[in-house]
Amino acid sequence: MSTTNKACYDLPKGSMEKVAGIDTYVTGDKSSQNAIICVYDIFGFWDTTKQGADLLAESMKTKVVMPDFLREHPWPIDGFPPRDEQEGKKFGQWLETIGNISERVKDVKSVSEALKADGASKVGLYGFCWGGKVASQLAGANSPFAGVAMIHPAFIAPEDAKSLSVPVAFFPSKDEPQNDVDGFWNNLKSAHPELLEKSQFKYYNENHHGFAAARANLEDKSNYFAFQDVYTRLADFFCTVFK
Template sequence: MSAVHDTNKACCSIPPVQSDYKSKGSYQKVGQFDKAYVVGDSKTHALICIYDIFGFFPQTEQGSDIVSQALSGTKVIMPDFLQGKPWPEDNFPPKTDEDKQKLQEFFGTTANVGDRLAELKSVASTLKSEGYTHISLYGFCWGGKVATVAAGEKDLFKSVAIVHPAMLDVKDVNGIEVPFGFYPSKDEPSDTIKEFQEALSKKAFADKNDYKHYENMHHGWAAARADLKDPENKKAFEDVYGRLATFFGSNNQ
């Protein structure tokens, strides 16, 4: 599996935004991960969230809180897939050729899609062994790529959604086997978005999919790069998490 990030310039140039949101959940041990953000108390329904390359951020946790509450306490779990080594926000965007190369190496090692996919499947299997019968998944940016590839695991996941995904590739649609929510921004390649959505519309479960192109939003508007002091960003942020809750509420049954 390719370790090289795509050419989405916005993904590799827009820095994270600070937030003073106070998360409602807590950090807990989940499966092989010593640290995971967890909110919600359901013993049967769970959502796994894959954050972006900046790791745990208040805005991403705020989104988890919104979805959990909207789905009556569905447990949302955000494992520390980057193992305490997210890309440092003080070195973003990378400015020197050396730092740009380090970012590509980051995608090939710490954020390697294949390795993180194996860990994701292990977490889902652990949840199943603990009695969770309805598990779904969503991811942002880099996490959206991992989630897309995981959408072929229909024995583990009821449904999958991606928000402003990185490394978007229409060939990945061939492997998608479960209802799929697709929420790109203005910064993903428009031709790829169109091809990706057209391919999704041909799936046997297309009537269960959900799609909205947030054409006025930058890459990252729903995760670490969300500027919730901006009214338009806040409106789109609330909208996409509402759509995620509705989508998972319909398909994680």
């Protein structure tokens, strides 16, 4: 994977297509036998998130797709965290409707089915923040994915780790609750030792929540190197689970 700053400042290289009826950013080798789905964060499409998908696709020589699961209604980046009680209520309503995790899980399954129908033999999944929670719900029993990755995930539930059925990459930031981070990984180790060999964990305890997606600041040296590092680790993880 490139280690030069220029790679991260390039404009996104992919194109927009329909996948399972959803407008989708598609990047990488479309003839690849494998595919990876990205669930962006609550802020939707963002150049840094797309550039990360480009890096992953290029390093793995595979196809990465980022569907617009929020249907052009992302939460505004300047409205998080909510600035007052009224905005907090609106955010709660948004999470129950547009950002409803159960409904978006159904969408992800549909996209996975469409990719397999189009020839993908194995499909991976990764998500950020809110998207990390969506991804975690698809790593349990009868998961359709070869592996699932969660990057600075929101709403970490240690109990979720007990029901895992596939390897996971777990990359929390300094802003995730330490007890939840430790609880999730400890539950994985105790409940599913058979998944450990292909799973990965790194605690990005010097980087803020959002450093690898919409809230990435690639002009900041620490953020830039963490951004590069997390996509390198994602590539290594998916190469391992696709074998």
